[in-house]
Amino acid sequence: MTVDCPHLTEVVPVAPEARDVCPQCVAAGDSWVHLRACLECGHVGCCDSSPNTHATRHFRTSGHALVRSLEPGEHWGWCYVDELLVPGREMPPEVS
Numbered sequence: 001m002t003v004d005c006p007h008l009t010e011v012v013p014v015a016p017e018a019r020d021v022c023p024q025c026v027a028a029g030d031s032w033v034h035l036r037a038c039l040e041c042g043h044v045g046c047c048d049s050s051p052n053t054h055a056t057r058h059f060r061t062s063g064h065a066l067v068r069s070l071e072p073g074e075h076w077g078w079c080y081v082d083e084l085l086v087p088g089r090e091m092p093p094e095v096s
Contacts (some may be wrong), residue, residue, distance in 0.1 A: 005079045005086050007065040014042040016070060022046040023040070024054045035070040038062070039077065043071065 016037040017023060025046055027031045032046035036055035041064060045054030055067055059080040066086065068077040077086040 005066075005084050007079050007081060008029040009067060010064075011039045014038075014040070016042045016044050021071065022050070022052075022054055025052055028052070031072060036067040036078075037052070037070050038064045039066040039068055039081050040064040 018035075020035070020036060022032040022045055025035060030052055031052040032054075033040070034047040035044055036047055037044050038055075040059060041062070043055075043058045044062070045056075045058050045060070045067075050055055056062065059067070065079050065081040066077055067080070069075075074091055079086055080085070
């Protein structure tokens with residue numbers, strides 16, 4: 001698959017800060033639907049189907065364009081700037 005997204009060059013090997021929770025939702029005592037991980041810094045946030053949309057909020061405040069799904073079996077990414085699906089990438093293992 002060829003994807004014309006210049007932001008793919010900004011992807012760096014970074015471990016997600018969490019694997020199975022949205023840290024901001026946990027801190028607020030809220031729930032989430034699905035998780036997304038930033039491919040530039042590892043921030044984990046909830047998806048746009050979740051009440052707090054923390055992944056999109058992270059994009060708006062940081063400018064980090066690319067996220068990937070953290071859902072089991074899903075291997076896709078999204079570019080917020082270009083509004084494109086991008087090739088999925090395996091996340092590196094968590095840093096201990």
